[in-house]
Amino acid sequence: xxxxxxxxxxxxxxxxxxxxxxxxxxxxxxxxxxxxxxxxxxxxxx
Amino acid sequence: xxxxxxxxxxxxxxxxxxxxxxxxxxxxxxxxxxxxxxxxxxxxxxxxxxxxxxxxxxxxxxxxxxxxxxxxxxxxxxxxxxxxxxxxxxxxxxxxxxxxxxxxxxxxxxxxxxxxxxxxxxxxxxxxxxxxxxxxxxxxxxxxxxxxxxxxxxxxxxxxxxxxxxxxxxxxxxxxxxxxxxxxxxxxxxxxxxxxxxxxxxxxxxxxxxxxxxxxxxxxxxxxxxxxxxxxxxx
Numbered sequence: 001x002x003x004x005x006x007x008x009x010x011x012x013x014x015x016x017x018x019x020x021x022x023x024x025x026x027x028x029x030x031x032x033x034x035x036x037x038x039x040x041x042x043x044x045x046x
Numbered sequence: 047x048x049x050x051x052x053x054x055x056x057x058x059x060x061x062x063x064x065x066x067x068x069x070x071x072x073x074x075x076x077x078x079x080x081x082x083x084x085x086x087x088x089x090x091x092x093x094x095x096x097x098x099x100x101x102x103x104x105x106x107x108x109x110x111x112x113x114x115x116x117x118x119x120x121x122x123x124x125x126x127x128x129x130x131x132x133x134x135x136x137x138x139x140x141x142x143x144x145x146x147x148x149x150x151x152x153x154x155x156x157x158x159x160x161x162x163x164x165x166x167x168x169x170x171x172x173x174x175x176x177x178x179x180x181x182x183x184x185x186x187x188x189x190x191x192x193x194x195x196x197x198x199x200x201x202x203x204x205x206x207x208x209x210x211x212x213x214x215x216x217x218x219x220x221x222x223x224x225x226x227x228x229x230x231x232x233x234x235x236x237x238x239x240x241x242x243x244x245x246x247x248x249x250x251x252x253x254x255x256x257x258x259x260x261x262x263x264x265x266x267x268x269x270x271x272x273x274x275x276x277x278x279x280x281x
Binding site for chain 1: 090095100101102105108109112147151154155158159162163165166264271274278279281
């Protein structure tokens with residue numbers, strides 16, 4: 001397991017890439033969900 | 047006029063497109079999650095360690111698909127923008143606006159992962175190489191498109207101004223694509239082409255394609271959800 005996480009000494013480069021990518025995709029979904037909720041709310045109360 | 051083209055016009059109306067987009071987004075989102083799980087499994091557990099780069103090469107499974115998406119989404123965005131400008135269809139312009147944030151995101155991811163891949167393989171996070179510079183310009187084009195649209199209050203005028211910027215910016219796409227051929231770049235040429243077999247191990251190639259499909263479906267899902275949101279906001 002530790003060997004897997006170490007990525008042959010390239011842990012920062014590999015996990016830095018994957019971590020930032022999936023964090024950004026999650027953030028996009030989070031902000032989009034918020035925007036949808038806001039749009040729905042303002043539609044309900046014109 | 048055939049039944050097929052009538053159907054297209056039918057779905058070109060925001061009201062009829064709205065429920066269809068919701069259903070499509072759900073299916074594409076679920077498929078994207080499954081494909082990403084499969085792609086990550088192949089990328090980390092099936093694909094072998096690279097003989098030259100060791101484990102560092104595993105960045106490829108997000109770097110290359112993200113770079114493809116960044117260019118593809120821009121082309122699709124410009125296509126919808128041009129359609130909206132030519133035919134004055136509301137939904138086309140909304141599609142262009144909905145694509146921009148996701149395109150910008152994948153452009154940033156391509157630059158970020160490329161930078162983290164460049165350090166161990168080239169010895170630097172960044173060089174002003176033709177490929178890297180043109181990809182950075184692509185990010186500015188996306189951001190410029192979004193900023194321009196946000197700065198204009200009237201949505202119809204914002205659509206037209208944004209469309210012009212998007213269309214002019216298309217010139218950058220072939221520049222990015224051919225940069226590694228036209229100039230001497232530090233960035234390597236493509237390992238995958240339509241004309242010849244990929245110059246990489248089959249499992250590496252499979253992992254990359256599966257991740258690319260996951261990013262495709264993710265982009266479709268997010269764009270459709272965002273276009274629904276824009277339809278609501280402009281209603």
